[in-house]
Amino acid sequence: MIGVSGTFKVLAAISGILFMGYCVYFDKQRRSDPDFKRKLHERRIQRSLASVKSTASVSMSERDVEVYFMTQIHKGETLITNGDVEAGVEHLINAILVCGQPSKLLQLLQSTLPMDIFTTMLIKMHAYEASQRCLPVLVDDEATSSL
Incomplete structure (x- = not known):
C-alpha cells in the first residue's frame, strides 16, 4: 500500500515526465x-541592428565612432575571408549605418566585394530599412488603439 507521500511522489514524477x-x-x-x-x-x-542604432543615438565622440567603424569593417572583412559571410555582412552593415558618407563606402564595397556578397548585403540592408520604416507606424497604431 502506497501512502500519501508516496502518491505525491509518483504524481510529481509523472508530472515532471x-x-x-x-x-x-x-x-x-x-x-x-x-x-x-x-x-x-x-x-x-x-x-544586432537595433543595438547599433541605440548606441548610435547615444552621444558618442567622433573618435569612438571612428574606432567602432574601423572595428566593424575589420571584423566584417575577417569573417568574410574566413567563410562566415552572414556574420561578416552584418558587421559591414553596422559600419555603413554609422558611416558619415555611406554612398562612398557602398561604392568602395561594391568594387572590392564579390557580387553575390554585395547583393546579400544590399538585400539585408533593404530588409532592415523596411522594418525600420514600418516600426513607427506600428507603434503609433498601438498607441492610438489603446486610447
Missing part, C-alpha cells in the same frame, strides 16, 4: 518548421 515530454515535442515542432532558421536569423539581425 509529462512536462519534459511536452518540452521535447514543442522543441522538435519548432525546429522542424521550414522557416525556423530564416526567422531566427532575421531576429538576430534585427537585434
